[in-house]
Amino acid sequence: MSRRANVATDLFIFSKRIWHWRLTREQNSEPSLEQGQESNQKANTGSPGKEQFVPGSLVHVQDQCVTGAIFTMNSFIVTVLIWTAVACAEEDKLLGETSETSFRKCQQAFNIPVLEVLPGGGWDNLRNIDMGRVMDLTYTNCKTTEDGHYIIPDEVFTIPQKESNLDMNSEILDSWVNYRSTTSASINMGLDFPFKVNGKFSSEFQRMKTLQVKDHAVTTRVQVRNLAYTVKNNPSSELSLGFKKELMEICDHLEKNQTKMATYLAELLVLNYGTHVITSVDAGAALIQEDHIRSSFLKIHNGNHVAVTTSAGITFAKAVNFNSEVGFDYQNSLTRGYLANRTNSRMQSIGGAPFYPGITLETWQNGMANHLVAVDRSGLPLHFFIKPNKLPGFPYHLVEKLSKTVETAVRNYYNFNTYPGCTNVDSPNFNFQANTDDGSCDGKVANSPFGGVYQSNETGLRWNVMEICIETALRRPENSEDIESLVSNMCYWNQGGTTKTKSSVLLVDAWGMNMAGTVCTMNSFMALVFIWTMAAHAETDKPLGETVKTGFQTCKDTLKLPVLEVLPGGGWDNLRNIDMGRVMDLTYTNCKTTEDGHYIIPDEVFTIPQKESNLDMNSEILDSWVNYHSTTSFSINTELSLFSKVNGKFSSEFQRMKNLQVKDQAVTTRVQVRNLVYTVKNSPTSELSLGFMKALMDICDQLEKNQTKMATYLAELLVLNYGTHVITSVDAGAALVQEDHIRSSFLLDNQNSKNSVTASAGIAFLNIVNFKLEADYTSQNALTKSYLSNRTNSRVQSMGGVPFYPGITLETWQKGITNHLVAIDREGLPLHFFIKPDKLPGLPGPLVKKLSKTVETAVRHYYTFNTHPGCTSVNSPNFDFQANMDDGSCDEKVTNFTFGGVYQECTELSGDGLCQYLEQKNLLTGAFSCPSGYTPVHLLSQTHEEGYSRLECKKKCTLKIFCKTVCEDVFRVAKAEFRAYWCAATGQVPENSGLLFGGVFTDKNINPKTNAQSCPAGYIPLRLFENLKVCVSLDYELGYRFSVPFGGFFSCITGNPLINSNASKNAGAPSLKKCPGGFSQHLAVISDGCQVSYCVKAGIFTGGALLPVRLPPYTKPPLMSQAATNTVIVTSSETARSWIKDPQTNQWKLGEPLELRRAMTVIHGDSSGMSGGEAAGITLAVIVALGVVIVLAIYSTRKYKKKEYQAIDERESLVESLATDVSASNREQDPSPA
Incomplete structure (x- = not known):
């Protein structure tokens, strides 16, 4: 966002907030809540002649109301303020430099680098990663470190350290529970929240835990740490613009008592800016060796614990080519044993020169000056910085509420990522996912019966009864009762619920041009003047003839x-x-x-x-x-x-x-x-x-x-x-x-x-x-x-x-x-x-x-559609090469099921000739039915569409005398509904009574049995859905060797009845959408967005290459649009806001009370006014009359000018050329994403 836009946004928010708080103060002298409710109820009951407002999701009440000239004057003042501020901002840009480029000016002036390791940023204390900037940074004063080596922002100061530490013995982290970060140990020790999970989701921790648990290892850590500066944030630093903007959005919802939306935005704030703010950072470099050695090796040498840590130090010194004293023997038996029991080793260079085997410590340290990084951090919780002195334009009580909301969001982040459990690897109750110990390591398990779960639901029908500026617009339905009433910004509205009547959704048609009122026109005019003035001002900033370079x-x-x-x-x-x-x-x-x-x-x-x-x-x-x-x-x-x-x-x-x-x-x-x-x-x-x-x-x-x-x-x-x-x-x-x-x-x-x-x-x-x-x-x-x-x-x-x-x-x-x-x-x-x-x-x-x-x-x-459940163990006979998610079928045994065939019914909806290609009779019965002992399973019903053109001729007459035949190609859509079924056995059926199954294929997918778009020899393809072919055979002698053990079909709407137990069948429970034990799931077809799968014996289809990804779209676009609903009002019950669609621009805008009242009048009708058709007719007549007058006036003027100024044809052609250029330019600038 440009500086001009930032200034304009800040001023607009500021002026809006001042106006809102002014109204709030004025309301202190207004009637109380109880008085408002009483007058409201009287207004509701006193309007029996009004049309009843049916509850629905499309109409809602606006929660704020500022009317008449006051609002218009306020908008005008805000406009002038924004315009003036932008002009000042542009003037400032000419006199000085923006903060974005100021540090480059400092670099050019001093010819020294900028210090990159800075406090003031957000920090996620669970993942140990830097987040968005919370505190602002500027380089107006071109400050430097005291040694003159680096440029630093105005808001920070440095404390030189020049410290170097080399650990010749390692530390031993015998359990991941005692983990300490190498670069954020100080901030991880903060006790403000459940500190035991600090850093437990960092990649460093998760690597250590995984290696310790899976390799039964402990960790040794040897390091060299060089500390150059401690960089601290100035307590008087201001919040960054982006962080402040998000706080204002939360505040806006807290003011309106929209706590759910405020909570959501606070959680987004935590997502973007983390849990803490870094107040101090140690700038330097660290070279670290982390080894994982078997726990048994440490136990064997428990009496010589120091010798183990010394061995770790020796291996580190060797890695950095350090010439040790005679006392350090690289070849002693303990060091060799240490190396033999090392399961993993990593050398990590944080800052300094990049590490490579054989590098010397001297070389690494010499490269530190240009490669400083953060080797430790300190900080405070995010909500600590949300206080009145950081937000001077906010009321104290609102800042306190804002801080509490953000603190709760951070606390929820901690709580939802705390996994209590046993953390002792040697305990039988050990829980690998646990990150805090709950004392369950020594507990004994008691079996408790489980009686299942259930969930009930009661429909609460709600609507909003609206009153605009103490004028009743609509009344609530009869046989209902109020739930709550509230007062907001001098506008009263009731929220009600029905107890005896049903409700329906109200679909609203668009209104005509007569809805554009005086207030709306005035506001649009002011916005237009504002935009035009801003554009003109921006254009005058550019020197004549200068083109704008971007990118x-x-x-x-x-x-x-x-x-x-x-x-x-x-x-x-x-x-x-x-x-x-x-x-x-x-x-x-x-x-x-x-x-x-x-x-x-x-x-x-x-x-x-x-x-x-x-x-x-x-x-x-x-x-x-x-x-x-x-x-x-x-x-x-x-x-x-x-x-x-x-x-x-x-x-x-x-x-x-x-x-x-x-x-x-x-x-x-x-x-x-x-x-x-x-x-x-x-x-x-x-x-x-x-x-x-x-x-x-x-x-x-x-x-x-x-x-x-x-x-x-x-x-x-x-x-x-x-x-x-x-x-x-x-x-x-x-x-x-x-x-x-x-x-x-x-x-x-x-x-x-x-x-x-x-x-x-x-x-x-x-x-x-x-x-x-x-x-x-x-x-x-x-x-x-x-x-x-x-x-x-x-x-x-x-x-x-x-x-x-x-x-x-x-x-x-x-x-x-x-x-x-x-x-x-x-x-x-x-x-x-x-x-x-x-x-x-x-x-x-x-x-x-x-x-x-x-x-x-x-x-x-x-x-x-790209998830393939199956057995993923290569050593299992049920292994499925195509499976990418294990479904537990590796140890299942296969049960033989008989296949009763498939059939598909069809009904013509429009046109003719479609069903002959969609109908499919069952091969076993020769009809649209299942054989005895089988039950039909309805897989899916869908509509098939095909477009076609045909020549249609009509006789057209003028004055019923002059007639002619006009022929034209007309596009039509033929539609047919098809219903697909397969036949599942209901119990014991005679042997060889069903069909042999030979796989499926489509025009896009092959049959895994044949690795081609075909059926095995002796099998017949039966059509199902629009393009699926199911291969079946009745020949048990020749076709048996190509048959595949079949385990049923299921779709996105219908489960597989072959997996149901007798208990679930008797209870009438719906079938699960999965395969029986020992069977693996395979995709048959994606029919217009619905996945249909079939089940075969696991391990059958293991050959061939891995299937490619199935890319969208999966849904077919309709050939012709259906009758559309033109939505003109949308409401939100959560935020108490209403949006109206402008009929001229097709743009959405927050509805004002006057516009909502007019919308309701159009929606429900007004007996005292003209109908929509009458108003449209009068409006059209007036427009036509005005058009005729304008055309005649233009024609007369041009004729007069042509007669009197015939000699300047060249200038006329020039004007026409300019007009053409402007028109073309307007067409180029017209496209809009909306």
């Missing part, structure tokens, strides 16, 4: 810097792990750069410097593709809002791993070096991109007209183009990864020396990157040779950095990272999360909610 190219030309290519805000397909279309808008108006001045970044993002390097000396083992995690999108794949088990399962990386593991009977080892340079985050105030907004508006347009099928189709197209998620944060850096596939038998043979296998993978990787190993780390030992001989496949992948080639050194590869940054991890949220009222301010809240739900359903369908 990053201008910034590149000016700053001579590259543009950062790794950016958030794009769409993301979380099944295929690929980037999609841009969702959030990007602009380069302010020519922002990263704080180190190396890259140009968009206005809507901010970067957090990391300067982190990780080298795994041991590999990780992925013993099954079920445990796969991506190397570049791990975080977003673990997002749990949808079917997380299939996240990433259609990526090329996953499919390669699964194919190699299954076909080669192998496991995967992965060794990697990861260098993280920046974390790039999207600003919470970012706007949606124009293309994405236009797609949303198209869906909205269909929802307004009640065209739900077309809206569903467009939502599925949206998912196809923009994916399932939006990337909110991305890690920019580079990764060098080696993935080896070794035979599973080799791992089983060396199960007791699993750490030696992982070490062998690490040695193989170090050999490839040309690292010279020491004598005791030789790659020629017997285990390493065996590892290489059992390796079935190996790949080294370089993501970012310079292109990889055999023999390249790690040092060379890391030096090329700066100019080759890529995304090495991503975080994001589901696509529908960004479809909310603050992102679509021009649409009614209820409509946005419906739009969000439609898109969420489309994403959910994408997940559902």
Whole structure:
């Protein structure tokens, strides 16, 4: 957002708030609530002649009312204030520089870098990640650190430390319960909330816990820490504009007593800005070695605990090429035992020069000056900064309520992520998911009977009875009672509920042009004058003849810097792990750069410097593709809002791993070096991109007209183009990864020396990157040779950095990272999360909610139609190669079921000839029925449409005398409804009485039995739905060898009766939508958005390649639109707001009381006024008459001018040319996403 827009927004909010509080003070002298209720009830009962207002979702009362000249005058004052402020802001821009570019001016003046490690940012104390900026930063004074090495903001001060610590002995973390972060230990120790879960969702903690539990290991940590500065925030710092804006939105709802909406916005605030604010940060660098060694090794040497930690220190000193004293023996038996029992080792460089094997401590420390990062943080809870001195324009009681709302949101975030349980690994009650101990480790289990659950529901019919400025508009229905009444801004309204009468939804037709009133016209006129004045003022700022340059190219030309290519805000397909279309808008108006001045970044993002390097000396083992995690999108794949088990399962990386593991009977080892340079985050105030907004508006347009099928189709197209998620944060850096596939038998043979296998993978990787190993780390030992001989496949992948080639050194590869940054991890949220009222301010809240739900359903369908349940254990006879989610069928036994055939009925709705292609009789009965002993199961009913054209001739006459025949092609739609059934056995049936099942296929999918779009030999294809072919046979002698054990059909609306127990059948419970035990589920067809599946014996269809992803759309768009409902009023019972659609512009706007009253008059009719047709007729007549007068006047004027000024034809042609240019320009500027 430009500075002009920011100033205008702030002034508007400020003036609106002052006006609102002025009214609130005036209301203190108004009648009390009880008096308001009494007068309200009298007004309600005194209007028997009015039309009854039927309850419905389309009409609601406006909660604020400011009328007449006062509101108009107030709007005028606000307009003048905004215009004046913008003019002043533009003048300021000419006299000085904006804060966005001021630090670059300081850099140019002092020729020193900007300190990147700064306090004042938000912090998520559960995940240990930086969030949005809470405190403002400016560089007006060009302050520097006291040693003159760095430029710092005006709001911070530094305390020089120049401290270096080297631990020659390690610390031992014998349990993940005692975890301490290496870079945020101080802020994690805060006691304001349930502190035991602080940091428990960080990647550092989760890695430690996983390795400790699964490898039965403890952790040793050795580190070098260099501290350069402690950077503190000034207590007088102000809140940032974006954070303050979100607080104002919460305040706005708290003022109106809309606590639910305020709570929702407070939770969004926590999502965007975290739980705490960093008040102090230690800037420096740290080099850390974390080893995981077997717990048994520590127990054996319990009497010599110091020697174990010394061994860890020795291995660290060796890794950094430190020449130790004679007393440090690298070859002693304890150190060799330590290395033999090490299950995992990682070297992590946080700041300083990137780490590579063989680097010296001196070299690493010399690179620290230009690579400072945060090595510790301190902070306070977020709500602590929501106080009157930070929000001087707010009443004290409102700030207190706001602070409490945010505190509650943070506390809920903590509570909902606290998992009590047993945390002792050695206890039989151990709970791997628990992050706080609840004392259940020693408890005994008592079996308690479970009687089931149930849920009841009572419909509460509600409506709103509206009174505008103490004038009764409508009355409530008879036989009803009031629930509550309230007074808001001098307007009274009742909220009622019925106890005796039913209600129906009221669908409202649009009103004509006669609805445009004087007040509306005056407000529109003032808005037009304001916009015109602002545009004229903006245009005069530009020198004559100067063109406006936009985009990053201008910034590149000016700053001579590259543009950062790794950016958030794009769409993301979380099944295929690929980037999609841009969702959030990007602009380069302010020519922002990263704080180190190396890259140009968009206005809507901010970067957090990391300067982190990780080298795994041991590999990780992925013993099954079920445990796969991506190397570049791990975080977003673990997002749990949808079917997380299939996240990433259609990526090329996953499919390669699964194919190699299954076909080669192998496991995967992965060794990697990861260098993280920046974390790039999207600003919470970012706007949606124009293309994405236009797609949303198209869906909205269909929802307004009640065209739900077309809206569903467009939502599925949206998912196809923009994916399932939006990337909110991305890690920019580079990764060098080696993935080896070794035979599973080799791992089983060396199960007791699993750490030696992982070490062998690490040695193989170090050999490839040309690292010279020491004598005791030789790659020629017997285990390493065996590892290489059992390796079935190996790949080294370089993501970012310079292109990889055999023999390249790690040092060379890391030096090329700066100019080759890529995304090495991503975080994001589901696509529908960004479809909310603050992102679509021009649409009614209820409509946005419906739009969000439609898109969420489309994403959910994408997940559902690509979820393949089945047995995922390769060693089971029921293994299903296509399955990507285990359904527990690995140990199930197969029960034989007989198949009674299929049939399909059809009814013509319009046109003719469709049913002959849709009807299908049962092969066993020759009719639309099931044989004896079988019951029909209704799978689905749908409507099939086909368009056709035909020549139609009509006789047209003029004055009933002059007649002619006119022929034209007319497009028609033929429709037919089909109903699909299959026949399930109801009990014991005679042997060989059913049909043999030979698989299914469509025009898009093959039959897994034949690997082609065909049936096995001797099988007949029967048509079901529109294009599904079911292969059946009656030949038990020849067809039996091609038959597939059949376990039933089920669809999106009908379950599978073959899995029902006798108890559930007797109880009349609906059938479950799944397969019987021992059977696996396979997709038959997606028929107009409905999935139909069939069940066959598990393990039958294991051959062939992995199925590709099934992309949307799944719904067919209607050939012709149905009769549309033109919605003109939308209301929200949650926010007590009403929106009216302007009939001229088709834009939505918040309804004013006068407009709502007129709308009600049109909706319900007014006996004293003209009808809509009469008003339209008179209006049309007046317009025609005026048009005739204007045309005659123009004609007369032109004729007069032509007669008197015949000599200036050249000028006339020039005017016409200019008029043509203006007209063309207007047409080019006309498109609007709405």
